[in-house]
Amino acid sequence: MGISFLITALEQGLAFSVMALGVYMTFRILDFPDLSVDGSLPLGAAVSAKFIVAGYNPFLSLIPALIAGGLAGTITGVLNTRFKIAPLLSGILTMTMLYSINLRIMGRPNIPLLGEKTIFKMMNNVGIPSPWNNLIILIIIVLLVKFILDLFLKTQIGFALRAAGDNPQMIRSMGVSTDTMKMIGVIIANALVALSGALVTQYQGFADVGMGIGTIVAGLASVIIGEVILGKKSIFITTLSIIVGSILYRLSISIALYIGFAASDLKLLTAIIVIIFLSTPKLKNMIEVSVND
Numbered sequence: 698m699g700i701s702f703l704i705t706a707l708e709q710g711l712a713f714s715v716m717a718l719g720v721y722m723t724f725r726i727l728d729f730p731d732l733s734v735d736g737s738l739p740l741g742a743a744v745s746a747k748f749i750v751a752g753y754n755p756f757l758s759l760i761p762a763l764i765a766g767g768l769a770g771t772i773t774g775v776l777n778t779r780f781k782i783a784p785l786l787s788g789i790l791t792m793t794m795l796y797s798i799n800l801r802i803m804g805r806p807n808i809p810l811l812g813e814k815t816i817f818k819m820m821n822n823v824g825i826p827s828p829w830n831n832l833i834i835l836i837i838i839v840l841l842v843k844f845i846l847d848l849f850l851k852t853q854i855g856f857a858l859r860a861a862g863d864n865p866q867m868i869r870s871m872g873v874s875t876d877t878m879k880m881i882g883v884i885i886a887n888a889l890v891a892l893s894g895a896l897v898t899q900y901q902g903f904a905d906v907g908m909g910i911g912t913i914v915a916g917l918a919s920v921i922i923g924e925v926i927l928g929k930k931s932i933f934i935t936t937l938s939i940i941v942g943s944i945l946y947r948l949s950i951s952i953a954l955y956i957g958f959a960a961s962d963l964k965l966l967t968a969i970i971v972i973i974f975l976s977t978p979k980l981k982n983m984i985e986v987s988v989n990d
Contacts, residue, residue, distance in 0.1 A: 709947040710940075710943045710944030713915065713916075715889050716916055718842065726859055726862045733789075734887060736796060737912075740766060740798065740894065743808070748762075762891050763892045770884035773791040811902055817831045817899060842892070850932050858882050861879065894908070915967060918946045920942060921974045922941075923938030924938055925974045927941060
């Protein structure tokens with residue numbers, strides 16, 4: 698297990714941390730179980746790959762991927778707020794629709810990018826020595842996303858969004874529409890997930906219609922791990938903890954594969970990791986009570 702192993706885990710954790718930030722927006726801020734992210738990740742990947750294959754700049758391909766994710770979030774938001782379909786079912790319906798939409802966009806189950814220009818291949822030409830080039834561009838992009846998200850959550854709309862998740866009755870009494878806040882939150886969340894999908898597909902060199910399976914569980918694992926380690930304090934610390942949680946989650950998965958676990962075991966391992974970290978606060982309280990007694 699050398700430096701290249703750790704760098705690869707860092708790169709994967711950073712690429713998926715943008716997705717984890719999107720999951721945090723819905724599950725933690727809005728208390729909205731949005732399963733549509735399992736379709737938004739490959740949607741962003743499909744759109745970005747399609748633009749790259751068509752000859753567009755790989756950096757510019759991130760923009761339509763972001764917009765496509767926002768449109769997917771709009772569908773989920775409309776189903777919930779306008780048609781009054783339960784959040785869980787709204788996400789499942791959008792996820793189901795996105796599978797066919799993603800196939801329609803790609804025209805086939807996957808799009809290889811081996812011979813195409815990506816943002817990571819472009820970094821090879823700016824003089825940054827390997828293997829640090831991919832890591833540096835990912836750090837820059839993730840920190841930029843974190844900075845923008847932190848600023849947004851500190852605005853009036855951001856405060857209203859957080860209040861809509863914590864105390865919807867109070868925010869309604871102040872004349873703010875909780876449905877509007879849900880729409881904004883779900884749109885931003887799916888846009889972030891799609892952006893992560895675009896980054897991942899350029900990093901791994903292909904887009905696949907099935908690459909979003911388990912996205913929600915991986916995102917939740919990252920959020921939970923980060924919260925257990927760094928806690929839920931300020932917005933800055935919270936978003937940082939999610940990035941750290943994503944890195945640690947990917948590192949744990951990489952270690953599991955390194956020591957001999959099969960790829961088919963990863964879903965089981967993910968569930969076990971989530972259970973362990975969800976149980977950690979409860980176990981701490983039990984230990985403290987037993988010690989005090």
